[in-house]
Amino acid sequence: MLQQRSLSGLRGSLLVALQAYRATTHVDISSTVAQAKYGKITFQKLTAPDLSILVEWLNRPHVAEWWDACESLEEVREKYLPRMRDESTVVPYLAYLDSTPIGYIQSYVAAATSDGWWPNEHDPEVRGIDQFLADEQHLGQGLGTQMVKDFVQFLFRDPKVTKIQADPALTNARAIRCYEKAGFRRVGPITTPDGPAMLMVIDCVRVPDETYSQGANRP
Numbered sequence: 001m002l003q004q005r006s007l008s009g010l011r012g013s014l015l016v017a018l019q020a021y022r023a024t025t026h027v028d029i030s031s032t033v034a035q036a037k038y039g040k041i042t043f044q045k046l047t048a049p050d051l052s053i054l055v056e057w058l059n060r061p062h063v064a065e066w067w068d069a070c071e072s073l074e075e076v077r078e079k080y081l082p083r084m085r086d087e088s089t090v091v092p093y094l095a096y097l098d099s100t101p102i103g104y105i106q107s108y109v110a111a112a113t114s115d116g117w118w119p120n121e122h123d124p125e126v127r128g129i130d131q132f133l134a135d136e137q138h139l140g141q142g143l144g145t146q147m148v149k150d151f152v153q154f155l156f157r158d159p160k161v162t163k164i165q166a167d168p169a170l171t172n173a174r175a176i177r178c179y180e181k182a183g184f185r186r187v188g189p190i191t192t193p194d195g196p197a198m199l200m201v202i203d204c205v206r207v208p209d210e211t212y213s214q215g216a217n218r219p
């Protein structure tokens with residue numbers, strides 16, 4: 001009996017040790033996503049070395065389905081390098097969960113957009129956003145909603161920003177639902193140069209943030 005107890009005790013200790021070992025050596029998608037529900041996603045401005053990862057992401061089918069085509073590194077450089085300049089009104093970011101890049105997200109000044117975009121928007125402090133998750137296996141688990149929520153807070157750290165808008169395609173029900181869960185409300189269907197879309201907006205909700213007041217990683 002005593003022997004049996006010590007054997008089962010030993011088995012229990014081995015199991016605990018094995019689980020602890022796995023936890024330190026194996027980070028799977030589910031643990032990353034679970035962490036996202038509690039952790040914070042951060043945003044770093046896109047840099048030239050990021051373009052090689054971006055071109056690979058843009059060619060993944062779940063991204064290409066909803067995002068402007070950019071098949072080669074040359075095309076990506078042509079489109080995204082100008083967005084990295086200080087004067088650009090479109091500001092591109094990589095989103096990170098801890099130190100892992102999990103997606104792309106950009107903000108734009110709606111009133112400064114040309115080529116038929118937002119002709120009726122005259123408030124220079126309205127921002128728009130677009131984004132995608134890089135990994136198809138991450139879709140539908142709340143990570144996109146978390147990314148949008150955190151980015152909205154990030155943009156509202158700029159005290160000038162009044163409102164944030166999004167314009168998912170009318171057929172992109174997943175993106176519409178994601179924005180809704182992140183606090184956006186539907187304004188209604190619109191026609192954009194990219195086709196029919198749902199205009200969605202969120203009004204300013206300020207979160208006090210010392211980091212911003214200290215000048216670090218400003219949007």
Ligand SMILES: CC(C)(COP(=O)(O)OP(=O)(O)OC[C@H]1O[C@@H](n2cnc3c(N)ncnc32)[C@H](O)[C@@H]1OP(=O)(O)O)[C@@H](O)C(=O)NCCC(=O)NCCS
Nearest residue numbers: 066132133139140141142143144145168173174175177178
């Ligand atoms: C859009 C995107 C960022 C959303 O992130 P996500 O992590 O997949 O979204 P979430 O899991 O947070 O939320 C998705 C919601 O849509 C729902 N949904 C998924 N597919 C749906 C569909 N076909 N119809 C209706 N709702 C749908 C999900 O059930 C979930 O809602 P619930 O939590 O109430 O059940 C991500 O899917 C993505 O990168 N898609 C590819 C690129 C893209 O579409 N970008 C947006 C351009 S505007």
